[in-house]
Amino acid sequence: xxxxxxxxxxxxxxxxxxxxxxxxxxxxxxVHEGEIAALIGPNGAGKTTFFNCVTGIYTPTSGxxxxxxxxxxxxxxxxxxxxxVTEMGLARxxxxxxxxxxMTVLENVMIGRHCRTYSGIFRSILRNRSVREEEQETIETxxxxxxxxxxxxxxxxFARNLPYGAQRRLEIARALATDPFLLLLDEPAAGMNPYExxxxxxxxxxxxxxxxxxxxxxxxxxxxVMKISNPIYVMEYGKKIAQxxxxxxxxNPKVIEAYLGEEVDA
Amino acid sequence: xxxxxxxxxxxxxxxxxxxxxxxVVRVNTIENVVVWRWENILWVAIGAFAxxxxxxxxxxxxQRQNKKAEEGIDTRGPLQAALDNVELRNRxxxxxxxxxxxxxxxxxxxxxxxxxxALIFVVLGLGLNIGVGLAGLLDLGYVAFFGVGAYTYAxxxxxxxxxxxxxxxxxxxLGCLFGVVLGFPILRLRGDYLAIVTLGFGMIxxxxxxxxxxxxxxxxxxxxxxxxxxFGIEMTLAQSTVYIxxxxxxxxxxxxxVTNRLKNSRVGRAWIxxxxxxxxxxxxxxxxxxxKLSAYALGAFWAGMVGVLFAAKTTFxxxxxxxxxxxxxxxxxxxxxxxxxxxxxxxxxxILVLLPEYLRAFxxxxxxxxxxxxxxxxxxxxxxxxxxxxxxxxxxxxxDKAAHDG
Numbered sequence: 044x045x046x047x048x049x050x051x052x053x054x055x056x057x058x059x060x061x062x063x064x065x066x067x068x069x070x071x072x073x074v075h076e077g078e079i080a081a082l083i084g085p086n087g088a089g090k091t092t093f094f095n096c097v098t099g100i101y102t103p104t105s106g107x108x109x110x111x112x113x114x115x116x117x118x119x120x121x122x123x124x125x126x127x128v129t130e131m132g133l134a135r136x137x138x139x140x141x142x143x144x145x146m147t148v149l150e151n152v153m154i155g156r157h158c159r160t161y162s163g164i165f166r167s168i169l170r171n172r173s174v175r176e177e178e179q180e181t182i183e184t185x186x187x188x189x190x191x192x193x194x195x196x197x198x199x200x201f202a203r204n205l206p207y208g209a210q211r212r213l214e215i216a217r218a219l220a221t222d223p224f225l226l227l228l229d230e231p232a233a234g235m236n237p238y239e240x241x242x243x244x245x246x247x248x249x250x251x252x253x254x255x256x257x258x259x260x261x262x263x264x265x266x267x268v269m270k271i272s273n274p275i276y277v278m279e280y281g282k283k284i285a286q287x288x289x290x291x292x293x294x295n296p297k298v299i300e301a302y303l304g305e306e307v308d309a
Numbered sequence: 310x311x312x313x314x315x316x317x318x319x320x321x322x323x324x325x326x327x328x329x330x331x332x333v334v335r336v337n338t339i340e341n342v343v344v345w346r347w348e349n350i351l352w353v354a355i356g357a358f359a360x361x362x363x364x365x366x367x368x369x370x371x372q373r374q375n376k377k378a379e380e381g382i383d384t385r386g387p388l389q390a391a392l393d394n395v396e397l398r399n400r401x402x403x404x405x406x407x408x409x410x411x412x413x414x415x416x417x418x419x420x421x422x423x424x425x426x427a428l429i430f431v432v433l434g435l436g437l438n439i440g441v442g443l444a445g446l447l448d449l450g451y452v453a454f455f456g457v458g459a460y461t462y463a464x465x466x467x468x469x470x471x472x473x474x475x476x477x478x479x480x481x482x483l484g485c486l487f488g489v490v491l492g493f494p495i496l497r498l499r500g501d502y503l504a505i506v507t508l509g510f511g512m513i514x515x516x517x518x519x520x521x522x523x524x525x526x527x528x529x530x531x532x533x534x535x536x537x538x539x540f541g542i543e544m545t546l547a548q549s550t551v552y553i554x555x556x557x558x559x560x561x562x563x564x565x566x567v568t569n570r571l572k573n574s575r576v577g578r579a580w581i582x583x584x585x586x587x588x589x590x591x592x593x594x595x596x597x598x599x600x601k602l603s604a605y606a607l608g609a610f611w612a613g614m615v616g617v618l619f620a621a622k623t624t625f626x627x628x629x630x631x632x633x634x635x636x637x638x639x640x641x642x643x644x645x646x647x648x649x650x651x652x653x654x655x656x657x658x659x660i661l662v663l664l665p666e667y668l669r670a671f672x673x674x675x676x677x678x679x680x681x682x683x684x685x686x687x688x689x690x691x692x693x694x695x696x697x698x699x700x701x702x703x704x705x706x707x708x709d710k711a712a713h714d715g
Contacts, residue, residue, distance in 0.1 A: 098592060100588065100591075100592070124591065124596075125588075125591040125592050126591045126592075126593075126594045126595055126596050126597070129591075129592060129593060129594035130594050134593075135592055137588075137589065137592075141586050141588060141589035141592075142585075142586070142589070143581070143582050143585035143586055143589065143590075144585060144586075145581070145584075145585050146578075146581060146582065146585060149702055149704075150578060150581075153578060154578060154579070154582045154590070154593050154595070155593050155594070157575060157578070157579055157582075157593065157594055157595050158593070158594030158595070159594075160575055162574060162575045162576070163576070164571070164576055164603055164607065167570060167571055167574035167575060167576050167577070168567050168570055168571060170570050170574070174574070177575075178574070178575070179703075181575070182702050182703070182704045183704055185704075186704040198704075199701075199702075217593060218593075221593060221594050
């Protein structure tokens with residue numbers, strides 16, 4: 044065990060049915076400490092459904108989602124509510140950006156601190172010293188996170204007024220504010236131009252190194268995936284068809300078939 | 310401008326043409342003569358032109374403002390700008406509070422009584438503002454919580470002879486409980502469905518109170534409720550009204566302080582986030598059930614408290630006083646004033662309660678004006694009279710920005 048890295052998330056035989064449709068079919072994968080793992084596959088392969096199962100938005104039909112936080116006992120996440128999952132240290136972003144558009148950039152990040160702070164209704168009304176201190180700490184932490192993702196100049200702007208790439212980065216900052224040890228990014232580079240994408244891959248690498256946060260990302264941008272992630276898991280029609288390092292995946296005939304279609308025999 | 314002018318003229322001509330048979334030609338079938346009232350053309354033309362021109366002017370102005378806002382130019386009107394100035398705001402508040410305190414000394418009992426009604430609606434508006442304005446949970450049966458408070462006092466007073474000051478917190482807590490009772494089944498609902506269930510809840514309250522005769526004495530209501538006491542001192546009606554007025558002022562100040570603190574706290578931020586996006590909210594670790602229930606419970610708390618005071622003020626309550634109309638008016642206060650904005654809600658309450666009081670001559674047209682005003686509001690100022698004041702945060706590195714933010 045000593046030479047092997049600590050396993051943080053372990054998914055075994057995860058299956059999700061919507062009525063008669065099997066969106067995810069006994070998929071297993073694991074994310075280890077310090078890894079940037081990627082989940083790829085053609086549109087409709089069930090990647091986002093897989094994410095939604097892990098983060099508690101859907102309750103999976105069968106299978107196990109096990110979380111092994113460092114120094115704490117293993118927890119089975121099946122059927123947990125999303126906010127509980129987040130509290131346990133799993134944060135996520137969304138494919139179609141879901142920011143609180145009527146709140147400022149800083150407030151968006153401050154919401155992420157919610158599950159790590161404690162002021163309740165009565166203490167908020169009294170607003171005693173400990174509440175004010177906690178509030179100030181929330182503000183400072185959030186501001187630092189904004190600096191980290193390079194959004195400090197937008198701090199008092201409404202989230203809806205941000206350029207597209209900045210909105211994606213704000214989602215990452217908001218997820219980081221929940222103090223996760225594993226970050227799930229759902230297509231973080233979707234709709235970005237090449238320059239923004241390269242900025243993003245630097246950001247993801249930096250988060251992984253500086254914050255010691257493992258990352259699992261869904262992405263269609265193959266250049267990004269091949270560059271930063273290892274291992275890569277490939278899904279098609281709800282099933283996992285391949286896993287391995289970028290080199291293995293690149294030459295895997297099943298993956299090529301899934302993406303480019305079957306070769307016609309001569 | 311010239312284009313708007315031309316279009317307005319065309320519209321005026323069109324209206325003249327449309328209303329010609331009605332306004333100009335009058336056929337007298339008895340004497341077999343046709344009366345031509347040409348002067349009416351002029352009035353129709355002037356009226357249509359003025360209305361159309363105003364309408365166009367306002368729309369164009371709104372468009373210009375939107376454009377400016379996109380370019381990042383300050384579009385706040387003079388009022389909004391003044392409100393954003395903290396020092397000015399504090400001074401204005403002090404002046405308003407002084408005026409409020411000397412009001413009953415200057416005006417007679419009748420005026421004071423009207424003012425108490427307005428203040429009751431201020432508290433109701435602020436309470437509903439927690440649910441509708443901050444947490445985005447539409448509630449069309451809010452008056453039920455108000456009724457819960459009022460009936461709590463009426464029943465406890467009639468049966469157990471309990472005093473106003475003891476029942477005041479009990480009414481609030483019972484309102485709170487009913488808020489949670491209503492909140493539980495509708496945790497999963499939103500939008501139209503939520504509106505329908507809350508509407509039903511409001512109706513249920515009224516029907517139960519009308520039919521549960523042993524508890525509420527049915528449609529005939531409960532009379533002879535005690536006025537608030539002050540160490541057993543006997544008071545005349547006029548003195549009692551002034552006393553209630555001051556209690557109400559205290560209650561309003563308390564509500565403002567509490568809702569303002571909540572709004573700018575961790576809890577209030579969670580409410581606003583819930584309004585913005587429910588799924589993102591839970592994914593960021595906010596307990597949706599708890600957040601929603603707390604918004605309902607706190608909103609209902611104020612309605613319950615002020616309900617107790619209402620029963621003590623009127624000394625008579627019956628189910629007819631807690632109809633959907635009341636809920637609609639409270640909701641209008643919040644919408645007209647500005648959702649989420651405390652100052653806006655206060656202003657809205659005064660406008661919607663005091664204007665009908667002083668314009669009794671037009672009482673037949675009240676609902677008509679009400680509807681027209683709401684429609685115009687939605688078109689020209691959907692954010693309400695006074696939009697929400699933003700909280701300004703101080704953080705390291707904000708020193709250089711502080712001057713700019715004020």
